Amino acid sequence: MFGLLLLFCAILFLYKFWYLKTKIPSNFPPGPYGWPLIGYYPVVKDSNLSNGLMELQRTYGPVFSVNLGPSERYVIIGDHDILEEAFKGYSLTPRPSLIQWFNEYIRYGDGHEHSRGLIFSKGEEWQEQRRFTLRNLRDFGFGKSGMESLIKMEVEELLEVMETEVGTDVPFNVNFYASVINALWTILNGDRVGLNDPTLQEVIRYVNDMVSQDMNSLINVFPAARHISKEWSGFNESLKPAYKFLAYIKNTISEHKKTHDPNSEARDFIDVVLNKIHESQDNPKSSFHGELGLQNLEAGVLDLFIAGIETTSTALVWSFLILVTYPEIQERLYREIQETVGSDRLPTMDDKPKMPFTEAVMQEILRFSCIAPLGIFREADRDMKVGDYYLPKGTVVFSHLYAIVNDPKVFPNPEKFDPTRFLDEKGQFKRNDKNIVFSTGKRDCLGKTLAIAELFLFLTGLIQTYQFLPSSEGSLPSLECVYGFTRHPQKFSLQFKKRTKSSAY
Numbered sequence: 322m323f324g325l326l327l328l329f330c331a332i333l334f335l336y337k338f339w340y341l342k343t344k345i346p347s348n349f350p351p352g353p354y355g356w357p358l359i360g361y362y363p364v365v366k367d368s369n370l371s372n373g374l375m376e377l378q379r380t381y382g383p384v385f386s387v388n389l390g391p392s393e394r395y396v397i398i399g400d401h402d403i404l405e406e407a408f409k410g411y412s413l414t415p416r417p418s419l420i421q422w423f424n425e426y427i428r429y430g431d432g433h434e435h436s437r438g439l440i441f442s443k444g445e446e447w448q449e450q451r452r453f454t455l456r457n458l459r460d461f462g463f464g465k466s467g468m469e470s471l472i473k474m475e476v477e478e479l480l481e482v483m484e485t486e487v488g489t490d491v492p493f494n495v496n497f498y499a500s501v502i503n504a505l506w507t508i509l510n511g512d513r514v515g516l517n518d519p520t521l522q523e524v525i526r527y528v529n530d531m532v533s534q535d536m537n538s539l540i541n542v543f544p545a546a547r548h549i550s551k552e553w554s555g556f557n558e559s560l561k562p563a564y565k566f567l568a569y570i571k572n573t574i575s576e577h578k579k580t581h582d583p584n585s586e587a588r589d590f591i592d593v594v595l596n597k598i599h600e601s602q603d604n605p606k607s608s609f610h611g612e613l614g615l616q617n618l619e620a621g622v623l624d625l626f627i628a629g630i631e632t633t634s635t636a637l638v639w640s641f642l643i644l645v646t647y648p649e650i651q652e653r654l655y656r657e658i659q660e661t662v663g664s665d666r667l668p669t670m671d672d673k674p675k676m677p678f679t680e681a682v683m684q685e686i687l688r689f690s691c692i693a694p695l696g697i698f699r700e701a702d703r704d705m706k707v708g709d710y711y712l713p714k715g716t717v718v719f720s721h722l723y724a725i726v727n728d729p730k731v732f733p734n735p736e737k738f739d740p741t742r743f744l745d746e747k748g749q750f751k752r753n754d755k756n757i758v759f760s761t762g763k764r765d766c767l768g769k770t771l772a773i774a775e776l777f778l779f780l781t782g783l784i785q786t787y788q789f790l791p792s793s794e795g796s797l798p799s800l801e802c803v804y805g806f807t808r809h810p811q812k813f814s815l816q817f818k819k820r821t822k823s824s825a826y
């Protein structure tokens with residue numbers, strides 16, 4: 322009898338929990354009811370994520386809500402104009418409390434609201450860190466000339482490495498990692514190392530392990546499981562690579578501190594931040610003050626790596642998969658490179674405006690691959706309106722970038738890879754401001770200038786020298802994507818052969 326009563330109470334508790342979590346407040350965006358505890362999660366997880374959310378969008382409209390697991394209902398915005406309006410001000414800039422838990426361990430956060438660095442910080446601390454990083458990275462690499470010469474060195478070395486692989490089947494999943502990491506590491510740390518340097522290889526392993534985690538693992542879906550067992554829940558395993566990489570960053574910063582002189586010219590980005598920390602020693606309000614400043618430097622470097630490596634490398638991997646799938650587009654690209662640059666020097670950023678087809682191909686690659694289909698989640702810091710709906714303070718919002726760049730009203734036949742959608746009738750490049758794969762508003766991608774430069778210089782430099790072909794098996798790799806940290810292609814191999822001046826057809 323007592324057992325039955327207990328069971329009844331447990332069911333009542335679960336029902337109440339489910340009801341409260343899934344109840345839709347008045348004038349809140351509509352959406353389906355999920356199951357107790359697991360919500361609508363099984364329907365939209367994994368490869369089904371974009372399709373599942375697109376399906377819901379067709380039923381409920383471009384702004385809808387859904388509960389994905391044992392959490393509140395999230396709001397999904399899948400319309401360009403509504404998202405732009407919502408992200409215009411500051412009210413949707415914070416990151417949700419529910420994804421702050423791990424920052425207690427790796428970003429000096431409190432596990433709920435606050436965190437150091439660039440991706441998860443909030444309020445004035447985030448604004449000060451972001452503004453400073455953007456301005457100063459411009460001087461140490463994100464600015465046109467510094468960045469360009471760094472990437473050029475990476476392209477040259479990658480071309481040399483590729484020389485040894487001509488005519489063989491080359492697995493093309495992580496090829497760009499080393500080059501992209503090296504470019505970023507040089508900007509931050511000053512030193513460039515060879516692509517086979519053991520330390521670089523170690524950094525590659527850390528970054529690769531950090532970003533290739535299973536987003537559907539127990540710890541990522543039910544973070545509270547870490548309180549039961551850190552080992553069994555997967556917590557220890559999931560944080561291990563970040564701890565290793567952080568130790569490496571800490572070591573690099575302390576080496577810098579030993580030789581840093583605030584009165585001499587900064588050698589790299591880490592020096593610039595150390596200078597700022599030095600200048601801020603009498604300003605306790607600054608996020609660069611004392612220990613807080615050092616914590617922000619460490620977490621900021623971690624964030625630039627997490628946000629900048631996998632995304633850019635994946636965009637490059639998609640680029641070559643697409644160009645092998647559409648050889649006629651690869652050849653037209655090659656012809657434009659020949660006509661604009663020739664083959665005696667590598668393409669530079671000054672060539673880009675003279676290469677409308679290449680610009681169109683890059684925009685279409687970014688749209689078609691939509692590497693970060695849901696952006697990074699946000700949270701409303703006050704009650705607000707989004708479109709015709711009301712969102713109470715604390716609502717978690719996903720920007721459904723994938724739906725926006727696949728909107729058939731803006732991009733007809735969105736499932737088709739078609740660079741000509743970015744060309745006018747005279748063949749000139751036609752920008753489409755709705756291709757917002759870097760998100761929009763005050764908290765859009767901080768590294769988009771670097772990403773675009775890397776994409777342009779690697780793509781054109783490699784196509785200028787090599788023709789990319791399917792692997793010896795002859796079959797073309799699939800354009801179906803896999804979900805992980807980013808939306809990326811399945812593993813595949815391809816071949817390349819050296820171009821001769823007359824190899825265009």
Ligand code: HEM
Pocket residue numbers: 439440441451505624625626628629630632633636692693696697698720758759760761764765766767768769771772
């Ligand atoms: C093709 C490459 C890339 C894509 C598609 C991409 C996309 C994005 C997106 C969608 C966001 C989320 C913005 C939001 O919250 O709405 C983001 C944030 C961010 N990205 Fe990128 N990104 C790329 C490359 C890079 C690179 C190269 C870096 C720097 C090295 C970088 C650094 C960041 C940072 C720091 C944030 C967080 C900004 C903040 O919270 O203020 N990204 N990126």
